[in-house]
Amino acid sequence: MxxxxxxxxxxxxxxxxxxxxxxxxxxxxxxxxxSSTGSDSNDSAAVANKQPFFYERIRKVLxxxxxxxxxxxxxxxxxxxxxxxxxxxxxxxxQDKVAPEDINIxxxxxxxxxxxxxxxxxxxxxxxxxxxxxxxxxxATLINGDIVILKVKRTAIRxxxxxxxxxxxxxxxxxxxxxPLVREINLPQVFEAFExxxxxxxxxxxxxxxxxxxxxxxxxxxxxxxxQVYAHLSSDNLLCISWxxxxxxxxxxxxxxxxxxxxxxxxxxxxxYLTQVLEHGFFHADxxxxxxxxxxxxxxxxxxxxxxxxxxxxxxxxxxxxxxxxINKDIDNLIRTIKKMSIRINIKNEKILERDLQQMFxxxxxQSLKELDIKAVFSRFSNILNQNDILMPDHIYLLxxxxxxxxxxxxxxxxxxxxxxxxxPYVAKIMAKRLSPPYVIENILxxxxxxxxxxxxxxxxxxxxxxxxxxxxxxxxxxxQDLETFQRQQRKDHSVNRHLxxxxxTFLGACLLADTQQAAILxxxxxxxxxxxxxxxxxxxxxIRKSKTV
Numbered sequence: 001m002x003x004x005x006x007x008x009x010x011x012x013x014x015x016x017x018x019x020x021x022x023x024x025x026x027x028x029x030x031x032x033x034x035s036s037t038g039s040d041s042n043d044s045a046a047v048a049n050k051q052p053f054f055y056e057r058i059r060k061v062l063x064x065x066x067x068x069x070x071x072x073x074x075x076x077x078x079x080x081x082x083x084x085x086x087x088x089x090x091x092x093x094x095q096d097k098v099a100p101e102d103i104n105i106x107x108x109x110x111x112x113x114x115x116x117x118x119x120x121x122x123x124x125x126x127x128x129x130x131x132x133x134x135x136x137x138x139x140a141t142l143i144n145g146d147i148v149i150l151k152v153k154r155t156a157i158r159x160x161x162x163x164x165x166x167x168x169x170x171x172x173x174x175x176x177x178x179x180p181l182v183r184e185i186n187l188p189q190v191f192e193a194f195e196x197x198x199x200x201x202x203x204x205x206x207x208x209x210x211x212x213x214x215x216x217x218x219x220x221x222x223x224x225x226x227x228q229v230y231a232h233l234s235s236d237n238l239l240c241i242s243w244x245x246x247x248x249x250x251x252x253x254x255x256x257x258x259x260x261x262x263x264x265x266x267x268x269x270x271x272x273y274l275t276q277v278l279e280h281g282f283f284h285a286d287x288x289x290x291x292x293x294x295x296x297x298x299x300x301x302x303x304x305x306x307x308x309x310x311x312x313x314x315x316x317x318x319x320x321x322x323x324x325x326x327i328n329k330d331i332d333n334l335i336r337t338i339k340k341m342s343i344r345i346n347i348k349n350e351k352i353l354e355r356d357l358q359q360m361f362x363x364x365x366x367q368s369l370k371e372l373d374i375k376a377v378f379s380r381f382s383n384i385l386n387q388n389d390i391l392m393p394d395h396i397y398l399l400x401x402x403x404x405x406x407x408x409x410x411x412x413x414x415x416x417x418x419x420x421x422x423x424x425p426y427v428a429k430i431m432a433k434r435l436s437p438p439y440v441i442e443n444i445l446x447x448x449x450x451x452x453x454x455x456x457x458x459x460x461x462x463x464x465x466x467x468x469x470x471x472x473x474x475x476x477x478x479x480x481q482d483l484e485t486f487q488r489q490q491r492k493d494h495s496v497n498r499h500l501x502x503x504x505x506t507f508l509g510a511c512l513l514a515d516t517q518q519a520a521i522l523x524x525x526x527x528x529x530x531x532x533x534x535x536x537x538x539x540x541x542x543x544i545r546k547s548k549t550v
Contacts, residue, residue, distance in 0.1 A: 015167055021064045059090040067133025067157075068164035068198065070094050075194045078401045080379045100131040101154050105138055108152065112238050119143070120233065124150070133157075134201055134306075139243065147243035148230065151204065158202050165195055186391065193394040197285065201306035204239045210305040211241065217280045223268050225299040244301045246293030250412050260298050262413040269300050270422055273406050277399060278320065278426060281311035285398050287405050289412075309398045315341075319399075320430045327420065327427050329361045338390060346389035356384045364420075374407045374419050 062073040076083060077091035105124055106117050117124060121140050128136035134157055138150045172187050200206050208229050215226040225244055233240035247254035249269060255262060269292060276283035284291065285307040293301040311319065318341045325334040331354055339345055347353055360380050378400050385392065403419070410417040 013163070018065060018167065018171075021061055024064070055084070055087045055090045058087065059093060062091075062094060066160070066164070067098060068161050068168065071133060071198060072168065072191070072194055075197075076190065078404075079190065079397075080375070080382075098131060098133055100128045100136045103152075103155070105150075105152070109150075109238075112235060113233065128152075134161075135204075135239075142230075148233075149241050149243055151239040151241065153202075153204060153237045161198060161202060165198070169195075189391065193397070196394070197307045200308075203236060204234065205236050207239060207306045208234050210308045213282060214302070214305055214308075217276070217282060218272075221272070221275075223299060224272055225293075225295050225301040227301070227303060227305070244293055244295065244303065246295045246299075246301055248289055249292040249294050249300070249409055250289040252413065255294060255413075258294075258296050260294065264298065265294060265300070266410040266413050266417060267422070268298075270406055270410060270419070272300055272302075273402065274423070274426055277311070277402075278316065278323075278430070281313070281316045283309050283311075283399070283402065285309045285402070287402050287409075289405075289409055292409065309395045309402075311395055315393070315395065319396075323423065324427055324430060327424060331357050331361075338385075338392075341392060341396065342390050343393055344389065344391035348388065353384065353388055356387070360384065375404045378404060 059073065062069040073091045073094045077088055077094065080088050083091075105126060109117050109121075109124065113120065120143060122143055122145070124140040125138050128138050130137040133154075135151050135153050138152065140148050140150050142148055169191065172191055175187065208231060211227050211229050215228065218224045218226055225246070227244060228242040230240040230242075247258075249265065252262065255265065273283065273287060284302050284305065286304070287302065291302060291304045293303060295301060318337060321337045322334070322341065324330075325337055334357065335350070335353060360377070363380070364377060382400070407417065407419045410419065410422075
């Protein structure tokens with residue numbers, strides 16, 4: 001467990017650096033808000049947006065703050081539905097490339113593996129061939145001749161990232177208080193998903209399990225080249241993986257040099273990705289061109305499996321329904337599926353939602369295959385969700401990003417690519433599966449099982465309910481705004497009626513006492529005058545209360 005004192009110390013160090021960098025790039029307004037909890041009536045966001053190069057300065061701040069902030073900026077760069085286009089343009093420039101850490105790899109390996117390097121490796125490169133924020137990568141040859149890569153975690157990177165995450169959460173809370181845009185884009189939810197992903201990337205043992213599961217899922221697939229892990233040479237700080245000889249999937253010249261058919265590469269890459277999503281429910285969370293390689297034999301390799309998205313069986317079923325209804329433009333069923341998939345929904349006017357979806361499909365139909373921009377389609381769809389305060393689970397946003405990346409790769413190889421047409425065979429597969437006797441029988445059995453469970457529990461539930469009625473323990477609570485209004489009105493009416501009743505009784509009493517022998521005023525006893533005054537007072541109070549209820 002992390003020492004709370006050390007945790008706060010690290011956080012304070014990062015906070016001091018943050019304030020310094022904000023000042024360096026001209027964010028004095030935000031710097032003052034982070035340094036002080038006092039409120040400011042000025043809308044700093046409006047002022048800042050008027051300054052030149054505002055979004056460029058945001059990017060530079062993230063770059064200076066280091067790896068965690070760069071990665072968060074990269075995560076935000078995929079949310080074109082939430083952020084201004086100019087900011088997205090700047091965030092896309094962020095690169096997760098940092099100078100390699102100066103370490104003696106031989107000494108580091110011996111300390112980590114607790115054995116002599118020469119007993120395991122024939123050769124280990126002294127310099128890394130790749131360096132990123134969390135790790136740097138070396139090429140090595142095992143004693144048996146296998147070529148491997150060694151993914152080495154940076155020193156104290158977990159402490160740095162953890163301190164950054166704590167501070168970043170505080171910054172978001174400050175931004176939520178002062179900037180309406182931050183509240184509108186639901187930045188805390190975006191941060192929560194980012195935090196989960198980056199903590200998974202920090203665990204090499206988690207990545208090891210991901211690689212093993214990925215290879216098992218594709219054990220019978222010849223078109224894919226899966227990485228293999230050397231578990232006995234891996235730990236939470238070191239990952240030993242088989243070397244894959246391949247070129248980037250978007251390197252057209254290299255593909256042509258190897259006489260590989262680009263259309264086959266596109267079809268295979270898309271097919272393998274959709275297989276991960278729709279069949280395995282375990283898919284690559286960041287399939288950008290650098291994470292997809294093509295071997296000389298034409299196999300596709302997905303690398304960097306630190307962050308993977310998972311779908312539960314129910315998630316897969318909802319996703320299949322979504323694809324079916326989206327491709328078939330079945331708006332009614334699409335809305336029902338969205339409601340089932342969403343984790344928060346607040347549709348103010350369903351008719352407007354239907355109209356917006358219909359306009360989106362009309363726009364798709366009006367475009368030619370060459371003109372169809374899947375990114376623009378998803379961006380429009382995301383905007384429709386945001387306008388209706390519909391929040392989808394994290395895996396949906398990861399999937400949308402993945403499809404956009406895959407489509408971008410495909411278009412770079414095949415400019416005429418239409419991904420919707422490529423997805424249609426999967427729709428036919430889904431329909432065939434759902435009409436198959438095993439699937440139908442399985443659904444019937446599940447429904448019967450649920451019905452049996454309900455019927456089995458019903459007698460006990462009824463017995464418990466009757467027992468509470470007998471014991472006078474049954475309480476019914478109705479939460480209704482109309483009911484509360486009615487009850488308030490009833491209470492006011494009762495109060496008015498009480499005043500009128502008392503006024504009448506007092507007036508009658510005054511009349512009955514008019515003939516009593518007491519000191520008189522203008523021929524009437526003083527007690528009669530007193531009751532008359534009291535009755536009129538009660539009558540006036542009742543009239544005032546009655547007028548307030550109207």
